[in-house]
Each structure stands twice: as C-alpha cells, then as structure tokens.
Amino acid sequence: MSRNFLIDSFQSTKDGSKCGINPMSKKSKTFWNKLFVILAMALLTWELRADSFELNGEYTDLFKAVRRGKLEELEPLVESFIAQGKNISDALNEPYPSGLRTHKQNLLHEACKWDRLEIIEYLISKGLDVNAKDELGLTPLMIAVSTKHRYYNKDSNSVTTSSISSEKIRYLLLKGADPLAKSKSGMTLLHYAAYRGLDWFVEDLIAAKMDPNASDQNGWTPLHSATSGGHKNTVEILIRKGGNPKVKSEEGYTLIHIAAGHGGANLDLIPFLIQNGANINAKLFDNGETPLHIAVNKNDPQIIRLLLANGALPNIYDSGREKNTPLHIAVTFNFIECAKILLEYGADPNIKDGFNKESAAELAKRMGHRQHMSDLFKNK
Template identity: 25%
Template sequence: MERNNKESTLLEAVQLGDRPRIAQLLKQNTDVEVTDHMGRTPLMIAVQQNNTDIVAQLLVAGSDPNHRDLTELTPFICAGANGFTASLKLMAAAGADVKSVNRFGGTALLPAAEKGYLHTVQACLAIGVPVDHVNHLGWSALLEAVILGDGGRLYADVVQTLHDAGASVHLQDLDGKSAVYYADEQKQERVLGILTETLEDPQHPAVLEAKSLAAQNNWSAASQTVQTALESDGDNLDLLFYAGFYLAAQDRFEEALAQYSHALVVAPDALEFHFYTAYCYRLMNQSENALQEFEKGAALSSENSFYLYHKSNYLRELGRHEEAVEVMDELVARNPERYDFWFHKANSLRSLGRHEEAVKAIECAIELQPDNPLYAKHKAQSEQLISKK
C-alpha cells in the first residue's frame, strides 16, 4: 500500500522504540496497519524486537495480532516462535486466533516446543492452543520437542509439560514414527521415562518445591529455594540449571550466566549448559555471544546436529540467511536423509532470492518424502518467482 509520511514515521518510530513519538502519531489517527516492504505492520516489528510495552501500546490502538506478512507469519505466531511470552499473552487477550498456523502449518506452540521455550509452551497451552496439532511436516509439538531437542533438563520439562497437557505419545509422523520411537532412538532416557510413565523422578527436593512455586509464577521464591539448596550442594547440576533458569525468568541474566558457567566448570561434558547460556544471551540481545555458545556446543558434540540446527534457527531469526545456508550445508552433509534440513535450507535460499538453488534443495526434500504436499507447494512458489524474475 502507498504510505503517507505519518505512516512511514510510525514504522520508523516503532523500529527505534520511540514510545512518545508513537503515542503522538497514534493520536493523529495514523494507520496502525501500515506495512513495510516485507508486509510487516508496526505490531510485527515491535514483537520481533521483543518490545512488550510498544506491543501493548499498539494493541490498545487497534493493531491486528492476526495480520499476515509476506511470509504468512502473524505477530501472534511470531511471538510464540521467538519465545516472547509476555507479548504472546497480550495478543491472546486482544483477540489473536490461538489456533492459527504459519505457512508450514504450525501453531505458535510448535516452534516454542522445538526451541525449548518452556514458558511460552506453558502459555500457549493455557490460552488454548491445541496440544496435538500436526504441521505439514507431520510433526506435533511433542514430536518436535523430541526430534529437535537434546533430551536435557530443559527439553525434558517441555516434554513433561506437553505430556501433562494430554499430548499423544502414540501420534506418528509421516514416516510412521512416534515420539517414543525418537526418544528411544536418540537415547533420551529421561524423556523416554516421561513418555512411557516409567520415570522414577530423581530430582532434588528443592527443585520439586521450586517447580511448584514457579507454577504460581512466584519466580523469586522459586529462585531462592534453589539458591538455598546450593549453599550445601553447590555442584549439583540440577540445582545449577534451575537456579539459572529462574534467575533468567526474572531478567537477572548475569547471575543466571554465572550459574551456567559454574556448571560447565563442575562438568565440562554437560554440553546442554552451552545451550542454556546461548538462550540467556539471546534474551539479553547479545547475538554474537549467543552464536559463540552454539558454536562451542557444536564443536564439542560433533556426533549430533542439535547445536548446529539451533544455530541455523537463530541465524534465520536474525535475518542472517547467508550464514544460515552455510550451517544448513553442513547439516545436510552430515544428515542427507533429513528432509526437514533440506526444506529449511530451501527457505533460507528463497529469502535470499536464490530461487534456482532453492528449487534444487526442495527437490532433495521431495525425493526423501515424495508424498508431502508442502514441498510441492514451495517448489511451485519458487518456480513462480523464477519466472517473474
């Protein structure tokens, strides 16, 4: 749409986080649904920047949480995919369609589970996002949490949350494999115990008490409970993880990082703490530090693709698609049978305008999973873009 100066200025003001200027423009009845060259409204930009105050400001002015940009992404689903729980809740209260899906057929819950955003998973379930929705890849949130997780402390809690919400452990993907199958194949023992209800919970009593407090959003008390236990058991990895996790929930990031750092001193092979450290840096908007932690984890766990995959995910979030393609090249070289890796590579190539290469990548996914209509659709879209070009 053609924009006047006020509307262009609103997009710029949101990009800059200038709340007084935004308020001034909104008083002048500026169109809150104005879009930029990517089809993003001011609300989408505010969500992507995790600026909850501006998200609230725009919602009060009537911004639509269900507006789709040129990639068919809505602000609501974007919040779920990025773990921005506060914005997600605000948009749900403002009338977001909690059952809406992105172009991959996934609700807000699926990427939240995939990336280990426990608080966002809990919020999605609380506002009514369906627990067993299946996307075009044939995966539910539970399948994504197992297939794309590492079975560590955080992902075990994500799986437990989904299981408690009634997620089907028997639901099978397009290859006929269930979450139980993948947990067993990937030797995720704790996750397997949760799914088969055979887990004898060995967690520290302080962790169980802290979880109960956290369920009431009493993060301070949860954090203090774990900190007190650490005074007499300072090298306990469970306690160190939850100490960091609950500190991060209160935006006490430097303290959280100290707990994760100590855990890696105690147990250098506890590689999952590199993921927690990266997660913390991400919340601090320190992208280079976050990427370095993903790289450390990848270098130390060369036998699996967990860290490389999540590094590529983060690069896509940052819009750094050239680098994401480089990581995906390494992933498909390691795992040429992973159709989802080829699919993600194709999407980054398309974002870069490299449509011929995108078609070749999506053809690899089609060869591996020929009955999936999602791949044929994306190939056709890329071919259409080539013809326009």
C-alpha cells in the first residue's frame, strides 16, 4: 500500500471527536478496564469458520448471503429490502440461538469479517456507512484488520487460514474509512494491526503519524498488543519507531508480564525486551505479581527457566493477601517441574509467606499426599 495514500487518509480526518471518548469516572474505572480488556482480546482472538455459528433473526438470509460471498444471492435480497422502503443500514445481526452476542454489526461489518471484497464494494455502493460502529465501537476497517479468517473444507477435511487482505484494507481507506477511529475501549487500528503481526500496515500507520505509544482506557499500547500476539518482529518495529519498551498499563502490566503469560511464542521476545531496558522484576499494581509469578501460575517451565536465567528474583514476594513467593505457588498447585527449576536457581524453601507464615517446605510436607512434591523438600 502507498504510504502517501495512507498519510492522505489521516490528513483528511478533521473531526477530532473521532479520536477518543470521554474518560470514565475513577470509581468505576478498574472494573471497566478489566471488562474492556476481556472484550477486546476476545475479539482479537476470534477465529472464524465458514460453517460455524448458526444465524438468527429477521435478517438471516442477508447475512448468510454475505457470509457465503454470494453476490448473486445478496443483490435480489437487498433490492427487495429497499423496495419495501427499508433502510439497509438497519439490518443488524442478532444474538445467535446459543445466546452468543453479535454486538449489532451491520452487513458491511459481516463482509469485512469474512473477507468478501466483492460484497464490500457492493454494500458501500448501496450506501452503507464505511465508518459505522457496532456496540463495541468497532468500524468495518477495524474488523477487517483484527479478524483472522479460518475456513473448514468439508470435502478435504482440512482447515485453511487466509491472511488479512491488503486489497480490502486499501479499498476501505479509499472509500473514506477513518484511520483515526477508536473503539469504545480506546483501541486504535495500530493496536489491532500489531496484534495480528501486520508489519507492513504497522509501518504505514506509524509513517502516517499514528502514535506508537497510543494507549487505550487500560493503558495498553500497540506494544502490549504485539506482545500478546507473540510477534517479535512487530515489537521490534514498534520500538524502533519510538514505542516505549518500559511501558506499563494502568494495572502495571509490562511487556514482560504479557510475554510471560503467553508461553512459547515469546521465548525469543523476553531476552529482546530485557536488552531494551524492560524490568524483569516489575510488579503489578494490585497484587504485586512479577512475570515470574505469572509464569509459575501458568505452569510454564520454559518461561520460568528463561526468566530466572535473565535475572528474575526467585524469592520475590507478591503483594496479594497471602504474599507468596513463586515457590509457594508451585507447591500449592503441585507444579513439580516448576518447583525443581526454582530450587535450582536458588529459591529458598524456608522463606515463609505473609499470611499463613508457612514456608514452601512446610507447605509441601503438610500436603504429604502429593508424594513427588514433598520428596523435593525432604532435606530442606
């Protein structure tokens, strides 16, 4: 895609109100921050299958035609709809019979979700707003960038995954899609592109002056998104273009916290973040968990060993109600391999927690029915 074209798209966006929403009250902020993270990440990790999700409601036939990419089916349905004096923009999807929410998306959202360029062109020609937002504040362009398309072929019993269509993105921008739009949670196109690892689009967006440190209502930046997606190359691009590797969300999540919670995809990323100044022992604001606490909670020996080898403190306390060390967590959940690695790197089995005043060794012996774990502490 031409960078000049994308820059022109940014410069043509004059309505400053499109770039954000009113801040929420401090009283409700923490709750809604957590909710928005869940909603945003649920959308970002949504993988679509052509044979999944039964449609429901008055506009089922319209949405089915869009989903199948059958313009010859869609055209007569739309013409009939308009002939009845109805507005095609009012055709919104409804909850599935299972109760799964659909966030009141229109036919253009649906076409972008299923990568149907011919359908997208047709619907825009029929007057559908290229910047229409669903209940989460997502535009068709956001859907196009954020959705991973996964199709099941019943004949060959195989699954294929399509890449995000640059042609589709370019077409939406040509038709006036707002590159500065934000979702209700404050996420930008750069957040979505970073999560998907769309390096070409990330570079274009930054070249068009989009801030690599733009944060949503939770303080999550595109770097958090790229790290969540396990895209080391995207993280490198963002940092090279001015992204802050020491960034923290409003709850204290650093990039290493995120990387530690996403396992093997980030084995190469964690050392890179440390080399760029990230604090491997940073604590979350509410419970004081470090990346090492998170990795132990995830029962991830590979990440635990990597963190310890790069300077993670094995005896560091969290600041939750029980004030646990990573070793206390490993013993509590009977994560034997994790406990072995922690002991190997100097975890003290005799340090007591801050609530029960019990050491990891005492805890292991008290839970004697877990023989293999208690065996680790026989001489401790």
